[in-house]
Amino acid sequence: MNQTAIQDYYPDDYAHCHGCGRLNKTGTQLKSYWQGDCAIAHHKPNPAHTGGVPGFAYGGLIASLLDCHGTATAAAAAYAAENRSLDSAPFMRFVTGSLTVDYLKPTPLDTELEIKGTLVEIAGRKVTVVLTLSANGDVCAKGKMVAIRLQQ
Amino acid sequence: MNQTAIQDYYPDDYAHCHGCGRLNKTGTQLKSYWQGDCAIAHHKPNPAHTGGVPGFAYGGLIASLLDCHGTATAAAAAYAAENRSLDSAPFMRFVTGSLTVDYLKPTPLDTELEIKGTLVEIAGRKVTVVLTLSANGDVCAKGKMVAIRLQQ
Numbered sequence: 001m002n003q004t005a006i007q008d009y010y011p012d013d014y015a016h017c018h019g020c021g022r023l024n025k026t027g028t029q030l031k032s033y034w035q036g037d038c039a040i041a042h043h044k045p046n047p048a049h050t051g052g053v054p055g056f057a058y059g060g061l062i063a064s065l066l067d068c069h070g071t072a073t074a075a076a077a078a079y080a081a082e083n084r085s086l087d088s089a090p091f092m093r094f095v096t097g098s099l100t101v102d103y104l105k106p107t108p109l110d111t112e113l114e115i116k117g118t119l120v121e122i123a124g125r126k127v128t129v130v131l132t133l134s135a136n137g138d139v140c141a142k143g144k145m146v147a148i149r150l151q152q
Numbered sequence: 153m154n155q156t157a158i159q160d161y162y163p164d165d166y167a168h169c170h171g172c173g174r175l176n177k178t179g180t181q182l183k184s185y186w187q188g189d190c191a192i193a194h195h196k197p198n199p200a201h202t203g204g205v206p207g208f209a210y211g212g213l214i215a216s217l218l219d220c221h222g223t224a225t226a227a228a229a230a231y232a233a234e235n236r237s238l239d240s241a242p243f244m245r246f247v248t249g250s251l252t253v254d255y256l257k258p259t260p261l262d263t264e265l266e267i268k269g270t271l272v273e274i275a276g277r278k279v280t281v282v283l284t285l286s287a288n289g290d291v292c293a294k295g296k297m298v299a300i301r302l303q304q
Contacts, residue, residue, distance in 0.1 A: 010204065013205065014204040014205060015204065016202050016203070016204060016205065016206050017202065017203050017204045017210045018200060018201045018202055018203070018210045018212065018213065019210050019211070019212045021202075021204060024200065024202065026200045027200065048170060048176065048178045048179065049170045050168050050169065050170055050173075050176065051168070051169050051170070051247075052162065052166040052167065052168060052169045052173060052245065052247070053165065053166060053168065054168050058169050058170045058171050058216075058219075058220075059171070059216070059219040059220070059223075059247075059248045059251065060170065060171045060212065060213075060215060060216025060217075060219050060220065061170065061212075061216075063212060063215035063216065063219060063251065063253070064210075064211070064212025064213075064215060064216065065212075067210075067211040067212050067215060068210075068211070068212065071211075093204065095203075095204070095211075095255070096211045096253075096255050097254070097255060098252065098253065098254045098255065099211065099215065099252070099253050099255075100250065100251070100252040100253075101215070101248075101250065101251050101252075102249070102250045103247070103248050103249060103250065103251075
């Protein structure tokens with residue numbers, strides 16, 4: 001596994017995201033790692049990020065984790081498709097075009113969550129990925145994202 | 153316009169959501185108001201909630217706002233369909249089954265955002281709503297949610 005997070009390759013000008021930017025000091029700083037055929041991130045929720053009923057995550061947290069992990073997966077998959085390392089030029093950064101989240105079951109707050117992203121296809125500047133968010137091996141949410149490569 | 157927010161009718165046991173619960177002291181406390189045929193909420197973003205590029209909201213914030221506003225819209229529309237006030241029994245509370253967000257353009261952080269939710273249909277325990285998030289009159293994101301009524 002590459003020990004540098006995908007987000008830590010983002011240039012400073014694109015590294016302020018509240019969800020995953022290393023330069024956002026009060027943010028979540030999600031770290032996603034490319035594993036050759038998928039991207040994996042882990043997150044231990046803040047107990048304050050409860051949903052309506054204490055003990056389970058609010059929907060916005062789940063969407064946020066899938067969103068940041070999805071754009072990171074898209075970036076890593078796009079570099080991999082060109083057989084390029086994440087620090088090679090030209091730089092590629094992705095934003096979300098659309099994100100669908102299916103909430104399958106309540107997501108517990110008291111355990112580490114695993115988010116997995118897998119490439120579906122690359123079509124020009126659009127990269128489609130599918131996502132899962134799991135707790136203790138159970139898939140609690142699924143996602144599908146179309147990410148769009150920013151034009152430099 | 154009803155001056156009590158939809159979320160402020162949620163019983164205490166369901167009022168802890170980080171996005172919209174009045175009992176979550178560190179949360180966003182989004183307030184959605186039913187206007188007879190749609191629900192409206194306003195939110196002034198925290199500057200820390202930037203996306204990768206400073207000045208614009210991160211995708212997770214937008215998804216969170218649409219998520220909490222969507223379940224509130226579903227609740228208010230379900231009560232309205234039964235010609236009941238939001239404080240009447242039996243209590244109805246909704247969770248998200250699925251949420252799709254289309255990010256149409258960057259959402260500025262330096263202005264108040266307006267979130268609008270409109271009923272599409274009620275089918276048993278499932279309520280479908282469509283959502284928009286606007287800044288300065290421009291629709292920056294669209295959403296579609298299937299919300300599911302909790303069984304008591």
